[in-house]
Amino acid sequence: MGRDASFVAALSLWLASCAPHDSPSSAAPSASLSYTVRIPAMHEDSVSVALVADNPGKSGMRFLLPFVYSDNPVDSLAGPLVRGLVITDSTGAEITVDTSGRMVGPSRTQELTIPSGAAFPVTISYRVDLDVIFSDSVNGPLSLVFLNGQSGFLPGSHLFMVPAEPSLADIWRTPRTITLSLDLGKTVSAVGVPGNNQIYRNAYELLFVQIALGPELLAQGSGGGQSFAMYGLDNDGQSSAGRLAQARESFSVILDNLVPVWGLLAHDTYPVVYHRTAGGREGAHSFILKYPHQDHDSTLSMVLAHEAIHHVLGVRAGDWDDPWWKEGTTYYLGFTVTSRLGLIPKTKVRELFTRQQIFNETEKALAPSDAYVRCHLYTGRLYNVVYHKGSQIAMLMDYLVRRATGNSVSLDKATASLCARYDGSAFTRNQFIKHFRTYNGCDISPILKRFADRPGNIPDAILTDVFSKLDTLGAFGDIHQL
Known part of the structure; x- marks a missing residue:
């Protein structure tokens, strides 16, 4: 031998x-979920979410209020992030719902139940309490989430309530009919959501949306037939044009290798977002990573490849x-x-x-x-x-x-x-x-x-x-x- x-x-x-x-769920639910994120101004008090949930079966629905988890899996102990919660039925009448405590992984949140007698579709409106995120000192990765007068970064995992399921895996991967739109103020710009009425097939894809607000365009390029744009948030001024150009060239070469194997990352231009945080984090339509500093640390190339692969392996x-x-x-x-x-x-x-x-x-x-x-x-x-x-x-x-x-x-x-x-x-x-x-x-x-x-x-x-x-x-x- x-x-x-x-x-x-x-x-x-x-x-x-x-x-x-x-084990995966055996049947796809018939309910449809339509989310709209409204950000009229670059201020933490301005972020709100409206969810229109329609359930043709009229059997009632259960939702988990948003709770902080910055990556797969759930990894923070912060509580619910909702304030000003209002639920109305198709006639505009406000609905009284039952709530109960719920642990999801290590995170504590609340589960709310919309009764089966409700007149669907129902609209769930709430503001996102970003102060909870900003003040949470338990979890280092939370420093990535921010919104100030110039720029911001809001991941879907901190914004959206999602249907309740018995297990974490079922919450993430049960088939859904989901759409997402952004309603931005005239002075607010964003990358990370390709367009309104964007379709998602499960809550996992929705929760990995990354909304980068007020991004500064740093570089553009292409590789493997995939165009991309590199943006910066809160640039600390330590990344020279030469380092950014080298990162752009590295990503072009990486995409030349990855696209033939994994396919295109997007039908249009794919956003790559730089921030002062360490490491990187994948997203449904983009990813974020640390600015290229020093003499173009070779690890940056690995992070670029790692997060690009995650677009398929992990998110999709x-x-x-x-x-x-x-x-x-x-x-x-x-x-x-x-x-x-x-x-x-x-x-x-x-x-x-x-x-x-x-x-x-x-x-x-x-x-x-x-x-x-x-x-x-x-x-x-x-x-x-x-x-x-x-x-x-x-x-x-x-x-x-x-x-x-x-x-x-x-x-x-x-x-x-x-x-x-x-x-x-x-x-x-x-x-x-x-x-x-x-x-x-x-x-x-x-x-x-x-x-x-x-x-x-x-x-x-x-x-x-x-x-x-x-x-x-x-x-x-x-x-x-x-």
């Missing part, structure tokens, strides 16, 4: 019990076992793409993927697929479990895919095919495994059982061996770069 076959055989012996996983299609698969796979693919393109040193990628990352006792006790990880990625700072170990699991899957297909298919192509199949929805664990078995002829279940369902680091010997094998297959670019 050859060395490669021995490795695969060893993986197949590492069987463990599968963690429980959510996802795993019911988020977040490890979503973040770990995208983290891995972002680094491999930029390494192949020469935008990041391969030595940096090798160090990242072959080094054990889990050291503290909390992380040592958690498997990537644990439900606790889903709800506490950010509040628990479980980055090593999700991003680092998750990306190493993705590396193992990449090797099995390439080995099974004679290196004709890589993980990015296999995953793009998976996401295309479940575009607008999500897939279960079994569907995930079945796709790889059918599409690529390989069984990834031993890897998931051994490493996604069990805590602890992946052994150094496996990481080093697999990286070397992938390197000889060209997964990280020119094999002579190291």
Whole structure:
């Protein structure tokens, strides 16, 4: 038995019990939801939302009031963000609704029930209490959300009440008929929503809308047939024209590589928004990341690739076992793409993927697929479990895919095919495994059982061996770069 076959055989012996996983809803509800965000002026007290909900079945509806969660999964403990809530029926009469407390992941909010006897459609109007967001010190990522006299950034996750469902996954991915429009004042400009009556297929897509207000156009470009524009919010003046130009050129090259695999990001110009915050965050029609500082840190190229891939892998299609698969796979693919393109040193990628990352006792006790990880990625700072170990699991899957297909298919192509199949929805664990078995002829279940369902680091010997094998297959670019 050859060395490669021995490795695969060893993986197949590492069987463990599968963690429980959510299942998708079986039927799409008939209700339609039409949201309008009104921002007449660049002031935090001016933001309001009107939701027109029509339910042909007249069976009543349940909604969750907005609560802060800045990424998938829910990751903040802030309370409801609504004030001035008014609900009226089709005759204009105000409706009295029942409310009850509800925990969604680690977040506390309220669930309201519109009675079945209500005259639909009903209109739910409220103002968004941005002071709650601005004053929340629990969650670092909340510093990204802001609105002042010059610019602002408002993610959909902080704006919209969504239909209540039993589980977090059902809240996100149950099929819906949703439209969104913006009603902006004459002096208010925005990017992040392509146009009025924008259609969304589930609440997840809606919640990942990013409204960037008062953006400054910094650069324009294209790649892979996709035009894009780079905007700035609250520019701190540290990003020179040269650095921005380099970021634009890097993104053009990245899109040349990504679009043939993942498809276009938008039918028109795709917005990329810079802000002083750290890291990046994906969105339904755009993404936001930190301004390029210093001498164009090579990590910026990885973030550009990472967030662009997220447009498909995560927002448009996802795993019911988020977040490890979503973040770990995208983290891995972002680094491999930029390494192949020469935008990041391969030595940096090798160090990242072959080094054990889990050291503290909390992380040592958690498997990537644990439900606790889903709800506490950010509040628990479980980055090593999700991003680092998750990306190493993705590396193992990449090797099995390439080995099974004679290196004709890589993980990015296999995953793009998976996401295309479940575009607008999500897939279960079994569907995930079945796709790889059918599409690529390989069984990834031993890897998931051994490493996604069990805590602890992946052994150094496996990481080093697999990286070397992938390197000889060209997964990280020119094999002579190291």
